Amino acid sequence: MKELNFEKYDAVVIGAGFAGSVVARQLANRGKNVVIIDKRSHIGGNMYEMYKKNGIRVHLYGPHIFHTNNQQVFDYLKEFSEFYKYEHKVLGKIDEKLVPIPFNFTSLEMLFSENDAVEIKNALLENFPKKKKVSILDLKNHQSLIIKKFGEYVFEKVFVHYTAKQWGVPVECVDTSVINRVPVVLGYDDRYFDDSIQFMPLNGFTDLFERMLDHSNIKIVLNKNALDIVKLDIVNNNILINDKVYSGTCVFTGAVDELLNFKYGALPYRSLNLVFEDYDTDFYQTNSVVNYPNEEEFTRITEFKYLTKQNLQNKTTILKEYPLKFDERMAQKRDPYYPITNQENNEKYNLYKDHIDKISNLYLVGRLAEYKYYNMDSVIDQALMLCDQIENNKK
Ligand SMILES: Cc1cc2nc3c(=O)[nH]c(=O)nc-3n(C[C@H](O)[C@H](O)[C@H](O)COP(=O)(O)OP(=O)(O)OC[C@H]3O[C@@H](n4cnc5c(N)ncnc54)[C@H](O)[C@@H]3O)c2cc1C
Structure with a gap:
């Protein structure tokens, strides 16, 4: 040098x-x-991104999905690659069921009785007319008892333990902007992002x-x-x-x-221990990402074939993400992530x-x-x- x-x-x-x-x-x-x-x-x-021996293309530092409302940024990237349409969908394991995340009306119907689901949906639509999504904090602090109780349920099942795992501190200590990154969807849109542009480089x-x-x-x-x-x-x-x-x-x-x-x-960061696993099977799970907000030590499992749309039989690779403390990052010379x-x-x-x-x-x-x-x-x-x-x- x-x-x-x-x-x-x-x-x-x-x-x-x-x-x-x-x-x-x-x-x-x-x-x-x-x-x-x-x-x-x-x-x-x-x-x-790199190719593993089994031919699967993986994101070495965790899954990265391109989504934006900024046309100028997308136009700029198109100078360097063609893109294919990819709308990201995430499921979360809650009470032993895999439900859409962000929490939406399908998640609600899967986890509540039919009567309760109808009552909660009606209360939400009445209190948030014309809104497609709301912050969990607005639900949890709402004056309507039905909405407040629903907000507290979602907060506990989706946010509290996930946040503690991901950030290593109680949820109250995390900046509200981080909590607000994952809203509650007032409808059946099961896409993880609602940006107008959602593509991946070919x-x-x-x-x-x-x-x-x-x-x-x-x-x-x-x-x-x-x-x-x-x-x-x-x-x-x-x-x-x-x-x-x-x-x-x-x-x-x-x-x-x-x-x-x-x-x-x-300056403190959170880091990740990224554990890749290969399997001799067509698919490991039913979609690209499954979040584990509660019992498991890892936060999510990504299966790359869904992102890359590679058509490889009897082979798949998954990634489990285990959040790590900053001190561990220093000790083990890990990368700063968040x-x-x-x-x-x-x-x-x-x-x-x-x-x-x-x-x-x-x-x-x-x-x-x-x-x-x-x-x-x-x-x-x-x-x-x-x-x-x-x-x-x-x-
Ligand atoms: C797990 C994870 C998932 C994410 N998922 C998404 C997603 O789905 N969609 C999305 O839009 N964004 C996502 N992001 C955010 C996205 O990764 C970042 O916005 C983007 O990569 C930031 O680019 P950057 O150039 O700032 O940083 P980086 O990509 O981190 O690049 C910084 C580079 O600087 C190098 N460097 C640092 N110090 C030195 C040095 N002293 N000498 C030489 N080189 C050095 C590093 O090696 C590194 O290569 C995710 C982030 C993480 C952590």
């Missing part, structure tokens, strides 16, 4: 997930010479990233922790690469606390951000760098906007 002459690059991008790859491609399109560095052995960040995300980064102005460096060579001089507000001041653009998409050597303490956003952690993040903001040629973008629970469409959108900002030299 010492031999790479950074002075000849207009931009150094750290991290080859969506945040870094979109920035690298956009800057390259605008005639800049870009080097993109990732510490992993592959591009794609958490979106990376040959998978890795293929899409390969095309995105295939540009004569982009140099890719893998298996390299950029922080071995990139340092911040926080006295003079400079970026140093191999001990020399770097005056080009630097875009960082990794964990911001690492960038400043944990100066204000580690930022734990709450007031205390956001304030800590802002201390890091204030420091970075003083360095005029250093930019942060992405799920780790911005410490936000972003979906991929938001990350792509942010990355596209950042490129305009860089071009206009507005920080």
